Amino acid sequence: MRGGEGVNYLESLAKLGVGGAHPGGLKLTKEIVAQQSIDHTTKLLDIGCGTGQTAAFIANQYACSVTAMDIHPIMVEKAKQRFLDGEVPISVVQGNIEQMCWSEQFDIVLSESVLAFTNISKSLTSIRNVLKCNGCFLAVEIMVDESVGESDKHAIASFYGFRHLLTETEWREKLSQSSFKQINIEQPSLNPLPITIDEAQDFHFSNSEIDEALDILHQHQALTKRYKEKLPYAVFRCTK
Template identity: 45%
Template sequence: MKYTYLDCLALFGVGGAHPGGLQLTKKILAEEKINKETTLLDAGCGTGQTAAYLQQHYGCSVSALDNNSTMVDKAHQRFSSLGLPIDTKVGDIENPPYPDKQFDIVLSESVISFTRVSATIPEIKRVLKQNGRLFAIETVLEQPLSEEERSHIVDFYRFPQLFTEEEWLTAFRDAGFQRIDVTKYQPGLVKVDEQHAADYSLSETIDDGLLEILEEHEEIMQQHKENLGFRIFRCS
């Protein structure tokens, strides 16, 4: 069986795999007004590390969505063990199973890049309330690549597209977001300590091929550390 990078994350059950991990998420949302009345969607929730923190810390209404059933099973196990009332669904954020204007906040942590952006962002806008906010941590192409290099990255991660910052801004504007604040993620800006490190919920069987995928991911990140970056987008 040929695994994908996302299969690898699911079978290892990696929580907080996005740049900066849970500590960056805390930093981003600490500046927001979130309370028990807030409705929030963790779009691409993975194993539920972020969703669990949000419900425990803010007491807000959290929904968790992921298109990988293995991830959702692990998220559900996490929420059940902690006694958290989080609505958890298997579903695609290109077509999220929610009515219009349901959420105050949608959070996407390195998720939209793996989808068809032209479909996903308008759907996120649809499920947000009139003054709702999207927070997205996404991969950005910092400088041009050769066609061979670009194809390797896109094929490995199964990215439908690889956007520059300006292309991301255009996509958000086209979907109807009027204010877009952008912060460049600096790896040294948020020091990830033991409490905030990625956690793991391992599947029973871990194939050697998964370790090879992790190794290739690390190689790509190191080789292209000047070409690939990350941005934090706050859209409203």
């Protein structure tokens, strides 16, 4: 099962303007950030920000400095519009997280279902570089069970466009190799399938290729249900 030649999974999220597309959705995001010490002095970077749902929530809830970043131009435009409509003072940057230009500027870097689409080693090095000393990296990422065979891994990676599918052990190794400390990986008990056609509460449609994008999203639902026991997601917390 593939995402198709015209519109793939990430393109579908962009064209449908899906907010909270990561596992656990905004509910999980709220739980994650509530456990951090965030106030008006905090500088937070949301990488792979999508339509800006998470960034807007954090800026409104904690009145802190938030920078949002995404590589996809449609996502960047939708995030900008969200912040404009909500009068939220967030800086939006289009760029590649593997090549971020900041240096030790952020107290927290947040990544929600982003790293698997990138060169993970390069991304983690870049993330560590933009964090201040003792800064915190928070992530929500898919893991693959060690029992999953290569053919299933290929099918999953091909559909989503993942460059890597890692086990928990492999994630720990990657984080450690990138010199992160106090590495903690937890599997939350929230519903792992936040995106459904009927229940999604944050869609901002673009006009083109909607039918094809919706079809891809239906395929996503079928795939996640098929592999839900083999593709757990986890919350990563670690420090620089």
